[in-house]
Amino acid sequence: MSAALQGTVVLNGHFAHEFPELSIAWTGEPTPEPTLxxxxxxxxxxxxxxxxxxxxxxxxxxxxGTTVPEGATPVAQGYAGHQFGSYSPRLGDGRALLMGELRGPDGTLHDLHLKGSGRTPFSRGGDGRAAMGPMLREYLVSEAMNALGIPTTRALAVVATGTTIRRDTPLPGAVLARVASSHLRVGSFQYARAHGDVDLLRRLADHAIARLHPGAATAEHPYRALFDAVVAAQAQLVAQWMLVGFVHGVMNTDNMTISGETIDYGPCAFMDGFDPAALYSSIDAEGRYAYRNQPVIAEWNLARFAEALLPLLDDDEDQAVEVAMSSLGSFRDQYSSAWSAGMRGKLGLVAADVGAPEANTVVDDVIALLQQHGVDYTSFFRRLGAAARGNNSPVRSLFADTAAYDAWAAGWTALGPDADLMDRTNPAYIPRNHLVEEALAAATAGDMEPFGELLDAVTDPYRERPGLERHAAGAPEDFGPYRTYCGT
Incomplete structure (x- = not known):
C-alpha cells in the first residue's frame, strides 16, 4: 500500500506488510506545538x-509521526541485541517509528524513520521521547559523516514538539526524521532466530539481499554471500571511523546495520588529542566501546550475526559453523587493508613507487608519535599537508618536543607525499566536541545561529574558508574530559 505526498513521492509500507512478526503498527504521540x-x-x-x-x-x-498519509503503515520495528555484551531477546524501537519506504527519483529505496516520536510497545519503561539537544547532535554528526564520505543514516529534519521532557533537568522535546538504505540490524536477525522461525529468518535474509546486497542473489550460496557482503561493508565502515578519529560509543548489535551504514549517534564524539583509549560514553564504565576496541567489537558483533544465520548457511550445524568461521576470518584482513590504504592516503603516500616496507614503517611510527605526544588528531593530518609543501611550522607547533616530529618527518618527506591528495583526504573541519556543546546549548536556549555555522563548516569539511578558523582549532585547554549521553 502507498500514499502520495504532494502527488510526486510514494511512501509505502512494504516492510510492515512483509514482516508483521518484526513490527507493530503505531503512530507518534501528539505534538502540541511542532516547530521546524x-x-x-x-x-x-x-x-x-x-x-x-x-x-x-x-x-x-x-x-x-502524528499525520499518517493515506495507505501508509508506520511501525515500531522489533529486534533483539547484545547491549554491552549482554543479550536481550526483545528490544525494538522504543522511541522510534519506521514511517515507510520512499522511492527517490533515481529509483532507490530509502527508509523514512523517526526518533523521539513517543512510547511504543518496545519502550521498556522509557518515555519514548527525545530531547532537542541529542536530536540536533545526530543531525549535525550524521551530516558531517556523510560529507566525509562515510556511509551513514542521513538527517532530514528536526522538529521541536512543544513538550517538556524529564531527564536530569527539564528539556525541550524534539523529533528527528532520518533516512537510510534500511534500518535492518544484526539485532533484527537475532530477533528472528530467537523466535526459532527459520522461514522468517530466510524471508528476512532474502529481503536484505534484494534490498541491500543484490549481488548475493546470484551467488552459489546466497546466504553465505550475504554474510560476506556484510562483513566487507562493516570492515570498510569501521576503518573509516578509525581514520577520522570517530568514536561511536554504543556498538551494540542492535546498532550494527546490515547495509554498512553508521546508525544511532548517541554518546558519540570525534577525538581531540590522539588517544587509543578515547571514550566518551557516560555509561561505558569498562571502556568496551573505546576507540581502539571498535574493530574488535565489530568482529564480535559479526560473529553474533553469523550465529543468527547458521540455519541458512548449512543444514548441518557443524558445517554451518565452519562456513561462518571461514567467512568471518576475512574481517581482519579486510579491515587492515582498508585502514592501511586510508592511512597512506592521509599521509599522501599512494604513488606507485612508494615501497611498502618504508611506507608501513612511516604509518606505524606516526601512530606511535601521535600517541606519545597526544597531538590533536585532526589538526595534525590537516597541517601535514602544508608540511608536504615545505612549510613545517604549522604542524611542528603542535609538538612540545619538535625533535620527535622532525625525526619522523624526515622519513615521511623522503617518500614524496602528495599534498593535494592530503588536502582532499584530511578534513579541516569536524564536529569538534566543544563547538558541538556550544551549538547545542545555544539551540536549546533558542539561538540556532551557532548550530547553523557549525553545520555549514562540517558539511563542506575539506575547503578551508576565512572566518572559520575557530572551527579548525583543537579544544581549549580548559574544556576538560568530555562525556556524552544516550539521551534516553
Missing amino acids: LVLNTRLASELGLDVDFLRSAEGLGLLT
Missing part, C-alpha cells in the same frame, strides 16, 4: 520531497 528547527533541503530534493510541503502543518505531522 532545521530542514535538510538538499536531501529533501534528492529524495523528491516537496520542501514547501515538509514545512507545512501536514508536513510537520509527517515528520513527527
Whole structure:
C-alpha cells in the first residue's frame, strides 16, 4: 500500500506488510506545538520531497509521526541485541517509528524513520521521547559523516514538539526524521532466530539481499554471500571511523546495520588529542566501546550475526559453523587493508613507487608519535599537508618536543607525499566536541545561529574558508574530559 505526498513521492509500507512478526503498527504521540528547527533541503530534493510541503502543518505531522498519509503503515520495528555484551531477546524501537519506504527519483529505496516520536510497545519503561539537544547532535554528526564520505543514516529534519521532557533537568522535546538504505540490524536477525522461525529468518535474509546486497542473489550460496557482503561493508565502515578519529560509543548489535551504514549517534564524539583509549560514553564504565576496541567489537558483533544465520548457511550445524568461521576470518584482513590504504592516503603516500616496507614503517611510527605526544588528531593530518609543501611550522607547533616530529618527518618527506591528495583526504573541519556543546546549548536556549555555522563548516569539511578558523582549532585547554549521553 502507498500514499502520495504532494502527488510526486510514494511512501509505502512494504516492510510492515512483509514482516508483521518484526513490527507493530503505531503512530507518534501528539505534538502540541511542532516547530521546524532545521530542514535538510538538499536531501529533501534528492529524495523528491516537496520542501514547501515538509514545512507545512501536514508536513510537520509527517515528520513527527502524528499525520499518517493515506495507505501508509508506520511501525515500531522489533529486534533483539547484545547491549554491552549482554543479550536481550526483545528490544525494538522504543522511541522510534519506521514511517515507510520512499522511492527517490533515481529509483532507490530509502527508509523514512523517526526518533523521539513517543512510547511504543518496545519502550521498556522509557518515555519514548527525545530531547532537542541529542536530536540536533545526530543531525549535525550524521551530516558531517556523510560529507566525509562515510556511509551513514542521513538527517532530514528536526522538529521541536512543544513538550517538556524529564531527564536530569527539564528539556525541550524534539523529533528527528532520518533516512537510510534500511534500518535492518544484526539485532533484527537475532530477533528472528530467537523466535526459532527459520522461514522468517530466510524471508528476512532474502529481503536484505534484494534490498541491500543484490549481488548475493546470484551467488552459489546466497546466504553465505550475504554474510560476506556484510562483513566487507562493516570492515570498510569501521576503518573509516578509525581514520577520522570517530568514536561511536554504543556498538551494540542492535546498532550494527546490515547495509554498512553508521546508525544511532548517541554518546558519540570525534577525538581531540590522539588517544587509543578515547571514550566518551557516560555509561561505558569498562571502556568496551573505546576507540581502539571498535574493530574488535565489530568482529564480535559479526560473529553474533553469523550465529543468527547458521540455519541458512548449512543444514548441518557443524558445517554451518565452519562456513561462518571461514567467512568471518576475512574481517581482519579486510579491515587492515582498508585502514592501511586510508592511512597512506592521509599521509599522501599512494604513488606507485612508494615501497611498502618504508611506507608501513612511516604509518606505524606516526601512530606511535601521535600517541606519545597526544597531538590533536585532526589538526595534525590537516597541517601535514602544508608540511608536504615545505612549510613545517604549522604542524611542528603542535609538538612540545619538535625533535620527535622532525625525526619522523624526515622519513615521511623522503617518500614524496602528495599534498593535494592530503588536502582532499584530511578534513579541516569536524564536529569538534566543544563547538558541538556550544551549538547545542545555544539551540536549546533558542539561538540556532551557532548550530547553523557549525553545520555549514562540517558539511563542506575539506575547503578551508576565512572566518572559520575557530572551527579548525583543537579544544581549549580548559574544556576538560568530555562525556556524552544516550539521551534516553
